[in-house]
Amino acid sequence: MTLAAEPGLVVAVLASLLVLLGATVTLVGALGLLRLSSFYERVHASTMGTTLGMASVLLASMLLFSALGTRPVLRELVIIVFMTVSTPIGFVLLVRAARHRDAAVGREPEVVTTGTPGGTDRDGPDAPLE
Amino acid sequence: MLLWLMLVAVWLLLNQSLAPADIILGGLLALLACRVHERLGKPATGRGGWRRGLVVLDLLVAVVTDVIRSNIAVGAIILKAHSRRKTQGFLDIPIDLHHPAALTILACIITATPGTAWAGYDSERGLLTLHILDLVDEEGWIGVIKGRYERRLQEIFE
Numbered sequence: 671m672t673l674a675a676e677p678g679l680v681v682a683v684l685a686s687l688l689v690l691l692g693a694t695v696t697l698v699g700a701l702g703l704l705r706l707s708s709f710y711e712r713v714h715a716s717t718m719g720t721t722l723g724m725a726s727v728l729l730a731s732m733l734l735f736s737a738l739g740t741r742p743v744l745r746e747l748v749i750i751v752f753m754t755v756s757t758p759i760g761f762v763l764l765v766r767a768a769r770h771r772d773a774a775v776g777r778e779p780e781v782v783t784t785g786t787p788g789g790t791d792r793d794g795p796d797a798p799l800e
Numbered sequence: 801m802l803l804w805l806m807l808v809a810v811w812l813l814l815n816q817s818l819a820p821a822d823i824i825l826g827g828l829l830a831l832l833a834c835r836v837h838e839r840l841g842k843p844a845t846g847r848g849g850w851r852r853g854l855v856v857l858d859l860l861v862a863v864v865t866d867v868i869r870s871n872i873a874v875g876a877i878i879l880k881a882h883s884r885r886k887t888q889g890f891l892d893i894p895i896d897l898h899h900p901a902a903l904t905i906l907a908c909i910i911t912a913t914p915g916t917a918w919a920g921y922d923s924e925r926g927l928l929t930l931h932i933l934d935l936v937d938e939e940g941w942i943g944v945i946k947g948r949y950e951r952r953l954q955e956i957f958e
Contacts, residue, residue: 695871699914702878710917711888714874714933717914722871744813758911762918765931769919 681737685730692726699723709768713761720757725750803837804830852956859952866913866948874914874933889935890919893928893942895950899957909949916941 677685695718702715728746736743804827811826812818897903903921910918910930920929932941 695875698875698878702874705878708888710919710931711933713917713931714914715878717911717917718871718874721867721912721914725867745816748810748813754908754912758907758918761911762907765917765919 677734677737681733685734685737688726688730688733692723692730695719695726696723710765713765717757717761720753724753804834807833855952855955859949859956862948862952863909863912866909866944870913870915877933887936888931888933891930891932891935891938891941893930893945895926895928895946897950897953897957898923898926899953902953902957906949906953910945916945 699715699718702718703712706712706715728750732743732746807830808823808826811829812822815822815826895906897906906928907918910916915933917931918928919931921927922929928945930941930945935941
């Protein structure tokens with residue numbers, strides 16, 4: 671890709687800051703994969719990269735390329751929407767799989783239940799996939 | 801028809817072109833996708849109107865601020881991981897959303913905010929199970945899910 675011109679200083683600084691922010695957030699999330707001890711905790715760490723990390727980098731891209739005027743900026747918005755809509759599919763499946771596995775070996779974690787009369791103690795694995 | 805138009809628009813946007821060949825190919829692919837969508841069965845859509853658009857915007861702002869806030873919170877927990885006591889846990893929340901699209905959006909919101917993860921939903925009892933990284937204030941989390949998201953989703957869909 672050939673760049674049309676140099677971006678202005680303000681745009682360049684802002685875009686760089688956004689890229690740095692996104693990279694830092696993703697790095698901290700990756701660090702979390704190393705430092706957190708259980709599977710369920712690590713799920714939270716990996717979502718950092720797919721949310722704020724992803725959005726900051728894409729916002730930087732939008733800012734830079736719209737300032738350079740080489741193409742319309744809407745493509746990154748589409749990517750943000752698709753990422754946000756598609757990541758839950760994998761994460762929900764992974765968490766449910768982990769809970770099934772835990773239940774199968776009798777390691778069912780405690781669930782805090784609130785607000786439902788009659789008690790809703792969970793006494794087995796989650797309902798099978800609908 | 802609306803779905804078809806949106807699919808063609810996304811196709812052209814991703815290809816960054818308005819060439820006739822792309823329009824024709826996008827149109828054919830969108831037609832195919834629409835046929836598949838019809839076979840899957842249409843979920844009922846909520847009511848329209850200006851007011852609903854405002855609530856959507858309101859929800860979007862709430863979600864974006866929550867995503868940024870929770871990223872900072874989870875980042876802090878990761879960096880202090882060795883010194884803190886374990887506060888993670890599962891939490892059951894009774895919710896009154898039944899609309900499939902509303903539940904889907906709720907799942908997207910919950911996954912998009914680090915610190916909360918969707919761990920299961922029991923449609924018979926209307927019970928949502930979340931895994932929460934920083935489970936200290938249970939009532940507070942229930943307030944966030946019900947007050948910030950569920951209420952607005954109900955206004956949009958029900």
